[in-house]
Amino acid sequence: MAGTTAAAPAARKGEFLRENANKKDVRLMNIEAAKAVADAIRTSLGPRGADKMVAQADGHVIITNDGATILNKMTVEQPAAKMLVELAKSQDVVAGDGTTSVTVLAGALLKKSLELLERGVHPTIISDAFNLAVGRALGFLEAAALPVAAGDRDALVRAANTSLSSKVVHQYSSLLSPMAADCILAVSDPARPEATDLRDVRLVTKVGGTIDDSEMVDGLVLDQRAAKAASGPTRIENAKIALIQFQVSPPKSDIENNVIISDYAQMDRILKASRNGYAPEERNYILQLVKKIRASGANVLLIQKSILRDAVTDLSLHYLAKAKIMVVKDIEREDIEFISKTLGCSPIAHVDHMRADKLASAGLVEEVPVGSGRVVKVTGIEARGATATVLLRGSNSLVLEEAERSLHDALCVVRCLVQKRFLIAGGGSPEIELAVKLGQWAKTLVGMESVCVRAFAEALEIIPGTLAENAGMNPIEVVTELRRLHAAGHQHHGINVRKGSVTDMLEEKVVQPLLVTSSALSLATECVRMILKIDDIVPVR
Ligand SMILES: Nc1ncnc2c1ncn2[C@@H]1O[C@H](COP(=O)(O)OP(=O)(O)OP(=O)(O)O)[C@@H](O)[C@H]1O
Ligand SMILES: [Mg+2]
Numbered sequence: 021m022a023g024t025t026a027a028a029p030a031a032r033k034g035e036f037l038r039e040n041a042n043k044k045d046v047r048l049m050n051i052e053a054a055k056a057v058a059d060a061i062r063t064s065l066g067p068r069g070a071d072k073m074v075a076q077a078d079g080h081v082i083i084t085n086d087g088a089t090i091l092n093k094m095t096v097e098q099p100a101a102k103m104l105v106e107l108a109k110s111q112d113v114v115a116g117d118g119t120t121s122v123t124v125l126a127g128a129l130l131k132k133s134l135e136l137l138e139r140g141v142h143p144t145i146i147s148d149a150f151n152l153a154v155g156r157a158l159g160f161l162e163a164a165a166l167p168v169a170a171g172d173r174d175a176l177v178r179a180a181n182t183s184l185s186s187k188v189v190h191q192y193s194s195l196l197s198p199m200a201a202d203c204i205l206a207v208s209d210p211a212r213p214e215a216t217d218l219r220d221v222r223l224v225t226k227v228g229g230t231i232d233d234s235e236m237v238d239g240l241v242l243d244q245r246a247a248k249a250a251s252g253p254t255r256i257e258n259a260k261i262a263l264i265q266f267q268v269s270p271p272k273s274d275i276e277n278n279v280i281i282s283d284y285a286q287m288d289r290i291l292k293a294s295r296n297g298y299a300p301e302e303r304n305y306i307l308q309l310v311k312k313i314r315a316s317g318a319n320v321l322l323i324q325k326s327i328l329r330d331a332v333t334d335l336s337l338h339y340l341a342k343a344k345i346m347v348v349k350d351i352e353r354e355d356i357e358f359i360s361k362t363l364g365c366s367p368i369a370h371v372d373h374m375r376a377d378k379l380a381s382a383g384l385v386e387e388v389p390v391g392s393g394r395v396v397k398v399t400g401i402e403a404r405g406a407t408a409t410v411l412l413r414g415s416n417s418l419v420l421e422e423a424e425r426s427l428h429d430a431l432c433v434v435r436c437l438v439q440k441r442f443l444i445a446g447g448g449s450p451e452i453e454l455a456v457k458l459g460q461w462a463k464t465l466v467g468m469e470s471v472c473v474r475a476f477a478e479a480l481e482i483i484p485g486t487l488a489e490n491a492g493m494n495p496i497e498v499v500t501e502l503r504r505l506h507a508a509g510h511q512h513h514g515i516n517v518r519k520g521s522v523t524d525m526l527e528e529k530v531v532q533p534l535l536v537t538s539s540a541l542s543l544a545t546e547c548v549r550m551i552l553k554i555d556d557i558v559p560v561r
Contacts, residue, residue, distance in 0.1 A: 058127020116432020228391015447514030448484030
C-alpha cells in the first residue's frame, strides 16, 4: 500500500517505469497504427483504384488519387502513423510518383513483421534481414531494367501515360502525357540531365472550359491582368519589357506631418497646389520616374509586388497610360526568377538602372480572356530561356486542382526518366518478379534469415494483389497465376486492367521509371526498419 502511494506523485510528474512487456506493446501499437494508415489508402492504388474526397476543416474539398496528397491532408495523431505520412512525402520528393505504392508496401512489410514478432523473432533480426533482402531486390531490379536512349520522346510519353492512367483526369492523358514530355525536354539540358529543375516548368490554372482546352504556351503566361485604371494599353506589339522591382509611386512618409498655416496667402498656395488632389512634389516625383522609364524605351512594365507601398497610384497609371506603357503589377517575388529566365532579362532594382540593354524583347504582349478570367500572354520572346509554361484549364476548381497535381506527377516521372534513363514494366510485374526471385534466394539461406527474407518476398505481392483487387479481379488467383508465369520466365507479365487478365506489360505499353520503384522499395524498407527498432514512446511536454 505504502509503495503505491509513494509512486503516485512521481507518475504525475511524467516519470513512468515501464516493464519489458510494455515495450513490446509499444512496438505492436506502433505497427498497428501505421498499418491502419496504409490500409486506408490501399483502395486508391492503380488505374482502377478509387479516388478520395478530402473534406478539410475550412470547408475546402479536394478530390484526389494521389497518395501523398491524401496522407498529407489526413489528421494523423499517432507518432508511428505519422512516419508513414513522412514516408509518402519523401517518395514525393525523390520520385514524385509511387507515393501510394510506397505506403502500401510499408503496410505489407509491417504486417509481415508483426507475424514474425508473434512467432518470437527478435526485431533486430527482422530489420537486418529486410535490409539484406532490399539490397538484393534492388540488384535484381537494376539488372532487369531496360535502358532508354537520350531524348527518346516516345518512351517518356509512355511513362507519363502510366503515371496518369491512375488519376481522375486519365481520359485526357493523350493530351497531358506529350505535354509533360515536351515540358521536361524543353527545360532539361542533355549534357546535364541531373540539373533538370521542375521550377522551370510553370503551370498556370484557369477555371473555365475543359482540360482539353489546356495548352503549352510558347512564351510566358502571367496570371495577373494588365492595370487598366487609366485606360492604359492592354496589347503591345514589338514589346520592350522591363521587369522592375521598384515602385512607381511616391514613398510613404512614416511620420505623421502637421502643416501649420499662419496666414491666408500660405493657405491659398497650398490649395492651389493640391487643386487636383496631388501635391506638386508627388507629381514631380512620378513624372521623373515615368520619364526615365520612357527614356529606356520600355513599353511594358512588370512590377514586383511590394508589401511596403503601392506599386502604382492612380496618378502614375495616368502618366504611364499617356506614355502608352502597359503595366502588369503584383508579380510575386517567387515568380521573378522564372520570369527573368523565360524573358532572358534581369530584374531592375532601381529606376536609375533602367537601360535599353536591360529590357527583354517580345513580339507581342497581350491580355487575353481565358475562361472566366484573363491572363497576360507574352509570345515571340527573342532571348527566350529554357523554361516551359502550361496553361491548364478545367471546368471547376476540383478538377483543375487534381489536373495540376496529376500533371505534376507526370512531370516528375518524365524527369526521373531523363535523369536515370532506365524503364521497367509496370502493372505489378516488377514486384512479383522480385518476390519470385527473392523466394528462390531465401531457399539458399539458413535459419531466421531465410524466414525473414521469404516474408519480405511475400510482402511485395501486395502490389499486384491490390492492383487486381481494385480492378475487380480475384487477387489470390491472379497472384498465383503471376507467380507461375514469372517462375517460368515470363518476367514482364502483370495485370492487364483493360482486359481483366494477366498479360505482358511491355506489349501493353505499361512502363514506369526504374527510379520510382527502386526508391519506393528502399524508402518503405527503411521506414519499416525504423518502426521496428522503436520500443518506447516518450512524451515530452
Ligand atoms: N494501365 C495500367 N495497367 C496496369 N497497371 C498499371 C497501369 N497503369 C499504372 N499501373 C500500376 O499502378 C500502380 C500505380 O498506381 P497509382 O498511380 O495509383 O499509385 P502510385 O503511383 O503508387 O501513387 P501516386 O500516383 O498516388 O503517387 C503501379 O504499380 C503501376 O504499375
Ligand atoms: Mg502514380
